[in-house]
Amino acid sequence: MRMFRTIAAGAAAALISTAAMAAEYTLTISSWAPPTHGINAKMWPGLIKMIEDATDGRVTAEVKLGIAPPPAQMDLVQDGAADMSIIFHGYQAGRFVTTKLIELPGYEGSAEAASVAYWRVFEKYLSKANEHRGVKVIALHTHGPAQLHTNVKVTALDQIKGLKLRVPGGVGGDVGAALGATGIKVPAPKVYETLASKAADGVVIPMESRKGFRLVEVAPYVYRMPGGFYRGSFAMIMNEDAFAALPEDIRKALAEKVFGEPASRMLGKVWDEIDAIGLEETLKTPGNEIVDASAEDVAAYKPIADKIIAKVLDEVAAAGVDAKAAYAMIREEMAKAE
Known part of the structure; x- marks a missing residue:
């Protein structure tokens, strides 16, 4: 039987479930976000609790920080160096195409609604592209609307042209290029130091990062577009061998009660919660200011967004997916949820 890894003491110790000692199986989670970020403070603990509840405590998981940088997480899990991780699809240019569908500007609704819609569309359409081959997808989710955070005040859309902006790849990269910004690609954990060093003028990222990545300290200005400039696409993934090594009744319980839509809904709800925390942090921090478009x-912005939407729909269709039907389904599912 597969041996499940244990975690060393240190910064991640606070994230370890107290049920680990009593569980029959302990999964190792690789996480790349800062210890206090919502991913580690809320998302992983929420998923671990769902796993423990569904399996009557027979399975738990432990979080280990800093095993590898964000772009390496897919390969890390595929190779078995960790049992589970979270990946941001935009960090791996060319590897994921259909996942850009959820990132498009113009969706109306919460991250929870978007994440549930994302999972349903994945099951019906996007999974056919088999872009996550080699790992088991256990949840899909999106953060809230991404807004512009800068160290220079922006009050109009045309002022974005020429700015040096950290962009994440995926649709976020398309948006930055369409607005005339100079794109700087660094993973989210490097955003603070990139802005602090003045290597970039700003970043397009959700409001949660005001606190999660301490943007209130280095990017006091927010230029807010209704619905955001884009959304970000994430997946929680699991090593296929790690899942197969679990007893059949446990696999069944996880598949029915945790993985898929239940976990996706929970994760989207957390994104909404931490967006609200980021907004609150901004409003109470002296010198911070929000300008609404x-x-x-x-x-x-609408014709710019329309061109990006058309471009992505063509890319998704080229991957063998009914892009227009999938896009329409996301909008319909989000409308129903709201």
Whole structure:
């Protein structure tokens, strides 16, 4: 039987479930976000609790930080160096195409609604592209609307042109290029130092990062577009051998009660919660300011967004997926949820 890894003491110790000592199986989670970020403070603990509850405590998991940088997580899990991880699809250019569908600008609704819609569309359409081959997808989710955070005040859409902005890849990269910004690609954990060193003027990222990545300290200005400039696509993944090594009744319980839509819903709900925390942190921090896009700028962004949507739909269709039907389903599912 497969031996499940244990975790060393240290910074991640606070994240370890107290049920680990009593569990029959302990899964190792690789996480790349800062210890206090919502991913580690809320998402992984939430998933671990769901796993423990579904298996009557027979399975738990432990979080280990800093095993590898964000872009390496897919290979890390596929190779068995960790049992589970979270990946951001935009960090791996060319590897994921259909996942860009959830990142498109213009969706209306919460991250919870978007994440549930994402899973349902994945099951019906996107999974056919087999882009996650080699690992088991256990949840899909998206953060809330991404907004512009800068160290120079931006009050109009046309002022973005020429700025040096950290962009994440995926649709976020397409948006930055369409707005005339100079893209700087660094993983999210490097955003603070990139802005602090003045290597970038800003970043397009959700409001949770105001606290999660301490942007209130290095990017005091927020330029907010209704619905955001884009959303980000994430997956929680599991090593296939680690899942197969679990007893059949445990696999069944996880598949029915945790993995898929239940976990996706939980994760999206957490993104909404930490977005609200990030907004609160901004409002109470002296020197921070939020500027909402004018009606004229909202209208000006629409044709830019429309071009990006058309481009992504073509890319997704080329991957063998009914892109228009999948896109329509996301919008319909989100509308029903709201």
